[in-house]
Amino acid sequence: MWRYYMPTKVFFGLDSVKQNWEIFSSLGKNALIVTGKRSSKENGSLDDLKATLQKANVNFVVFDDVEENPSFRTVRKIVEIYVDGNYDFVIGLGGGSPLDTAKAVAVLLKNKKLKVEDLYDPSKYTDALPICAIPTTAGTGSEVTQYSVLTDDNGFKRGFSSDVAFPKVAFIDPKYTLMMNEGLTRSTGLDALCHAVEGYLSRRATPISDVIALQAIELIAQYLPKVLQNPNDFEAREKMCLASCLAGVVIAQTSTTLAHALGYPLSTFKDIRHGDATAAFLDVVVDQARNEVPEKVEKIESILGKMDEFLKNVGLNVSVEISDEELEIWVQKAISAKHVQWTRGNFDAKLVRELYERVRKY
Known part of the structure; x- marks a missing residue:
C-alpha cells in the first residue's frame, strides 16, 4: 500500500x-x-x-x-x-x-x-x-x-x-535565485539532487514519487552544470527551481535517507553547507542500493553517469577536520538515525566510519 x-x-x-x-x-x-x-x-x-x-x-x-x-x-x-x-x-x-x-x-x-x-x-x-x-x-x-x-x-x-x-x-x-553565488548555487542544487535520488531509492518510494524523482534528476543533470557556468542563465535558474520543487514533493512522500543523517554534523559542527555535506555521501547511497534495486541505479546512471564523477564535475569537494571523539559520536548518531530504515543496503558502523574518514582532513 x-x-x-x-x-x-x-x-x-x-x-x-x-x-x-x-x-x-x-x-x-x-x-x-x-x-x-x-x-x-x-x-x-x-x-x-x-x-x-x-x-x-x-x-x-x-x-x-x-x-x-x-x-x-x-x-x-x-x-x-x-x-x-x-x-x-x-x-x-x-x-x-x-x-x-x-x-x-x-x-x-x-x-x-x-x-x-x-x-x-x-x-x-x-x-x-x-x-x-x-x-x-x-x-x-x-x-x-x-x-x-x-x-x-x-x-x-x-x-x-x-x-x-x-x-x-x-x-x-x-x-x-539570480543573486546566489556559485557555492550556494552548487550546494542547493546538490541538495535537490540528494532529495530526488534518495527519494527514488528509498524503501518508501511510490510509483508517483518515482516519476517525479526522475524528472527532477533529469532537470538537475542538464541545468545544474549550465547554471554553474552561467549564473545569469534565467532558464537554467527556472529549471533548477522546478527541480527543487519536484524533489521536495518526492521527499514529502518518501522521506530522506542516510545521506542526510551523515551530512548533518558536517553542517552543524563544521560549517559545511547542507547540500554539500549530504552530497558527499550520495555516491555510496547509490552504490549500496545496487544490490536491491539494480534497475533503479542503472536508470540514475543513464541520466547522470557515475554519481561520483557527476559530483566531481560540478565541483563538490568536502574535507574537514574530525577528531576521534567526534568521529565515534557521529558514527553512533548515524547508525541509530531513523533514516536507516528507509535506506537500501547495509550501513553498519564500519562503513559509516569509513565514509567519515573519506571526508576527514589529515
Missing part, C-alpha cells in the same frame, strides 16, 4: 508573488514574516512581499534574524517576541532555514502552551497557523514538505514531521 498527499497550492513563475496578491488577503489580515538577515533584502524578495501585502491590506511584522541551520534558541526567541500578537498566518521567506523556522513558529503560535521540544511529538498538536512559503534558493524544497529541521541545544540537527507543517501556499519566483 502507498499514499500520495500534497496539500500545498503552488504558484510558479516570474512575479508570482506580486501577481497573486489576493491569495494573501484570503489568509488573513495580520502576517508574521520570518526571514534571514540579508539575502531577502538583497534579492528583492522582501520588498516585493511588503508591497504585495500592502496592496492586499495585510498588516505585517518582520523577524529578520534567522541563521543558517536554525536553532531551538531562535525559534524560542521568535515565539517569545510574538506570542501575544494576533497573527493569522506566518510567511517563511528565504532558503530552507527561514522556511523551516516559519513552520516551527506557526505550530507554536497556534499551540501556545507547547515548547519547541514538543514539536517532535505530533500527538501534542493537530493544527498550526497557515504557512506561506516563498523560497529564494533552489534546493531545499521545503515549500512543499511537512518537514522542519532545527538544531537542538546540543548542536545536533533534528527534524520533525507533521502534516500541519505543510505550507498552505508556496510562491516560487526564479528571479530571486
Whole structure:
C-alpha cells in the first residue's frame, strides 16, 4: 500500500508573488514574516512581499534574524517576541532555514502552551497557523514538505514531521535565485539532487514519487552544470527551481535517507553547507542500493553517469577536520538515525566510519 498527499497550492513563475496578491488577503489580515538577515533584502524578495501585502491590506511584522541551520534558541526567541500578537498566518521567506523556522513558529503560535521540544511529538498538536512559503534558493524544497529541521541545544540537527507543517501556499519566483553565488548555487542544487535520488531509492518510494524523482534528476543533470557556468542563465535558474520543487514533493512522500543523517554534523559542527555535506555521501547511497534495486541505479546512471564523477564535475569537494571523539559520536548518531530504515543496503558502523574518514582532513 502507498499514499500520495500534497496539500500545498503552488504558484510558479516570474512575479508570482506580486501577481497573486489576493491569495494573501484570503489568509488573513495580520502576517508574521520570518526571514534571514540579508539575502531577502538583497534579492528583492522582501520588498516585493511588503508591497504585495500592502496592496492586499495585510498588516505585517518582520523577524529578520534567522541563521543558517536554525536553532531551538531562535525559534524560542521568535515565539517569545510574538506570542501575544494576533497573527493569522506566518510567511517563511528565504532558503530552507527561514522556511523551516516559519513552520516551527506557526505550530507554536497556534499551540501556545507547547515548547519547541514538543514539536517532535505530533500527538501534542493537530493544527498550526497557515504557512506561506516563498523560497529564494533552489534546493531545499521545503515549500512543499511537512518537514522542519532545527538544531537542538546540543548542536545536533533534528527534524520533525507533521502534516500541519505543510505550507498552505508556496510562491516560487526564479528571479530571486539570480543573486546566489556559485557555492550556494552548487550546494542547493546538490541538495535537490540528494532529495530526488534518495527519494527514488528509498524503501518508501511510490510509483508517483518515482516519476517525479526522475524528472527532477533529469532537470538537475542538464541545468545544474549550465547554471554553474552561467549564473545569469534565467532558464537554467527556472529549471533548477522546478527541480527543487519536484524533489521536495518526492521527499514529502518518501522521506530522506542516510545521506542526510551523515551530512548533518558536517553542517552543524563544521560549517559545511547542507547540500554539500549530504552530497558527499550520495555516491555510496547509490552504490549500496545496487544490490536491491539494480534497475533503479542503472536508470540514475543513464541520466547522470557515475554519481561520483557527476559530483566531481560540478565541483563538490568536502574535507574537514574530525577528531576521534567526534568521529565515534557521529558514527553512533548515524547508525541509530531513523533514516536507516528507509535506506537500501547495509550501513553498519564500519562503513559509516569509513565514509567519515573519506571526508576527514589529515
